[in-house]
Amino acid sequence: MTVAKFVLKRIVQIIITLMLVITVSYIMMYYSPGGFMNSNIMATVLAPLQGQNPVLYHKIMEQFESRYGLNLPLWRQVLKYIWHELTFNFGNSMQNPSLKISDQLKQSLPISSLLALGSVLLSVIIGVPLGIIAALKRNTWIDYVVSSISLAGQAIPAFVLAVIMVLLFGVVFQGILPVTGWGTWKDVILPVICLAAGNIGVVARYMRGSLIETLRLDYIRTAKAKGVKYWPMVFKHGVKNSLTAMITVIGPQFAFTVMGTIWVEQIFAIPGLGQVMQSAFTSFDYPLAITSVFLLGSMIMVINLLVDIVYALIDPRVKL
Known part of the structure; x- marks a missing residue:
């Protein structure tokens, strides 16, 4: 086997393995108790707004879920993250939406x-x-x-x-x-x-x-x-x-x-x-x-x- 063929074969194996790693990691986080919506950050920022202005609260939540794909089916969320990671388009953090990862x-x-x-x-x-x-x-x-x-x-x-x-x-x-x-x-x-x-x-x-x-x-x-x-x-x-x-x-x-x-x-x-x-x-x-x-x-x-x-x-x- 030539060096080029060996490297190409290993790169394909690496990509497949990374896809599996991303899939398993995301599914484990998805089904873990809690979630970002229940985190201290969201509770501190949006909890008061929910009682004061429910309409604005739901509008913000819809925009947030849409931005990060949380309103999509699980399989589409997984594919979205696989594509973003493999193309090095990491996006922005949920904790700091204005800060790039x-x-x-x-x-x-x-x-x-x-x-x-x-x-x-x-x-x-x-x-x-x-x-x-x-x-x-x-x-x-x-x-x-x-x-x-x-x-x-x-x-x-x-x-x-x-x-x-x-x-x-x-x-x-x-x-x-x-x-x-x-x-x-x-x-x-x-x-x-x-x-x-x-x-x-x-x-x-x-x-x-x-x-x-x-x-x-x-x-x-x-x-x-x-x-x-x-x-x-x-x-x-x-x-x-x-x-x-x-x-x-x-x-x-x-x-x-x-x-x-x-x-x-x-x-x-x-x-x-x-x-x-x-x-x-x-x-x-x-x-x-x-x-x-x-x-x-x-x-x-x-x-x-x-x-x-x-x-x-x-x-x-x-x-x-």
Whole structure:
């Protein structure tokens, strides 16, 4: 299969999957108890008007439902949102009808992406050396310590670690690092550490297993037989080829870490995608909520596609 055919096939699969994601997400919101009409925003704005001027109230409600397609049958509402998302016509938020969703995302998405990228880089910087050490010291106390640290990092959810960090640096070590807000480089440190903790364990364990497997291959035995020195053989042939396999971990880790920032941002009061999604779902803001789900799903699938392509290009043994 050529690269062009492979990419085209995957793009079709991505589009179909996104259509299903949008459909399921919208139907779940549609049948959830409550709704935007019963949200605090609508109750505050329109509830007084309903008793004072019922005619004007019903006219406003009709205009609102017509604008967002809420007066259409469910299947037409779903098709409308699928078309708008796939054509990147996100429209306006229900909470802020005068504010475009694209403008909201331009402010929040880069923040979440920065946190995710920083956490992935930190996990690689720490996790790769730990994995190499554990592989070279296999079945020793060093290997057991590294494995225990890796498992601990994976076992503690990022949002639990975030709460611990807030307690430590907000009470015990108060003033050393900020625990809320966004604007300086110090605001990045604690959220990135919380998000990277689990990824460090994944990278370390994957690097350990990959290097152990690589050092067992025939070309490593041939290098030993030819008298290649140990450390050049380990790093030039073993570590280098093991790092190639790390691409399959690092790519998806970035996409899933963006999802993890949703909870961490709430705890550290960071104005990222997490606050946008929390506000959208709790107030049943259909356009904003569906767009957030669409972006996260797109990011995960596109990154997985890029990982497959890059992995096949740098490793001639892999066939698309």
